[in-house]
Amino acid sequence: MSFTFVKEIPSPEQICREYPLSPNSVRIKKERDAEIARVFTGESDKFLVIVGPCSADNEDSVCDYISRLVPVQEKVKDKVILIPRIYTNKPRTTGEGYKGIVHQPDPEKKPDLLQGLIAMRKMHIRAIEESGLTPADEMLYPSNWSYLSDILSYVAVGARSVENQEHRLTVSGCDVPVGMKNPTSGDLSVMLNSIIAAQGHHTFIYRHWEVKTDGNPLAHAILRGAVNKHGNAIPNYHYEELQLLLEKYQETNLVNPAAIVDANHANSDKRYQEQVRIAKEVLHSRRHSKDIHDLVKGLMIESYLESGCQKIGNGNHIYGKSITDPCLGWEESERLIYEIAESC
Template sequence: KYKEFYKIKCYNKRNVCYYFKLNNILKGLLNMGYKNIRKIMEASEVIELLPLPDSLRKIKEQRDEEIRNVFNGTSDKFLVIIGPCSADNEDALCEYVRRLGKVQEKVKDKLILIPRIYTNKPRTTGEGYKGMLHQPSPEKEPNISDGILAIRKMHIRAIEVSGLTAADEMLYPENLAYMEDLISYHAVGARSVENQQHRLTSSCLDLPVGMKNPTSGDLSVMFNAIKAAQSGHNFMYRSNEVESTGNPYAHAILRGYVNRHGENMPNYHYEDLELALDFYEHRGLINPAFIIDTNHSNSRKRYYEQARIAKEVLYSRKYNSKLKKVIKGLLIESYLLPGFQEISDDMEFGKSITDPCLGWEESEELIYYIADNI
């Protein structure tokens, strides 16, 4: 209809100019939801530009096997997944993991330390700093193309300085192609655990994927996600139709929840752990395993409670032999300095700009306590 109307008016030069402008406005309205900013490099191009050296690839393969063995029951080592809420600064992050690598040598007979290098930050309302993938420099404008290069470079450097491969959050499944040769542990967050693509993508992986309980605290959602990840599926992935074999290392992360009054509530107490174990036993899932998140709603956003929470979980684990078998590790938010800070031009080195974290001294002390009490 609009084309016919436009053609009729084309006979008059003045009308041609007027309706040409109107047509452009209409096209703009149809596309106003987004605009293209820049083309992002293909994953193969990024990996070719920043390859993982063979010496580090061997470290990655060895670490992957050690971590898998914890979940399949052939190793009784305990996992400590520890690090900043978000990896916002390469130098600070690498200084943190360098220290963590030295501690790993001292506790290697009992613990496997997995640094948190979380490069995507989920935001409840979508506002605020979304992680290094989006903003390589927190105080500057977003640039995802530069962010992809920055996080890959940081992960590689972290392995070089510490000998440790890391955990990251699977916030965007399509980003795995850029990073999957670097990461040894994946977490699916409380807001993503119901998403079909996260579940199906997890079924493609041969590494542990922790499914957090949703913010509502509904355990059935988490266990449905684990069931989906442990099963094989036919679906569209990376522009291909694929068939996954299922991931036997998908497991549960208890992170607390938010009640109907908006209050943060814990689910790490002994009775909560018993209830969650009952869910596992009635679902017929393989390799039952829990990771307990000591922060977020479990700490009621009071980061300094993390050491106390960790100690309570270790006591529950000692008290109940079934729990000892299935509680495989702790998730702890920690950085060089305690607390958090706002983004500014004068930020403290190694202090969180998102959720507050334990400082290094408290974290190191807690790691040694965990090693002595598992």
């Protein structure tokens, strides 16, 4: 019933020194950060597509996937900015199951948090250096942000974390766009309160320091659907829900009102193929209403090399197939990105 201290973990400064970004990657991140920020401030009309595996479970297959995004990004660059999902922390509702590469660098082996932090950083760095695309990750553990703060161009706070004070305050010190998901209940006021907190300035304890933050004006909403008391999925990507969010935003003093629509999770009821239809409906809503066009800045899509998902632990691992939530396969994903670009 007590903690067992296994090993001391090196500080973010130590690991970042040992595994640094190259000067070229630093330059790429600076340019990409500015381009993505302009979407949220309304200076750019480009559309964001945050796309990639549910969980980044294997460096080779993840980087293989991201390398395939490069020629696609070149073709759609005038209208769409692709942000690779490299989600290295996986929230688990019951605490059981694969928790991401940070916990298990090898999903078939026991947890090793130190090697996991190193594997996380090395994968992100390799992805940038091979593709020139700076990634997104989920802030499951606020104290881990410092291990990736020089790498990420986008951060998401999940439905189960969005009510947590530490997450909200940590986001207030981030200098990249951070999406705050609606909680699993679907309560928009909870999500908007989290954005208010994230856009504010705060003083709190972070990694053994008293810190002050300036607030993050790029904090925004992510609509991911909800679950009712019977466990049934309730989508919130339809026109009426987008209009409601817009009205709720207008009741606040928030700057840069914006939303990303997560096409999977409770919006699709994890029927991953529905992401295509959902994406098209959201784009139709944007074309129908200038206000919704200005509100919805992008889509979040779960996609990998192979469609569907698989179990781990049976020794028959399929390269590039999700070991957590099911994902769209590469061919459907590529086609969808081109359709998104044509509709923007």
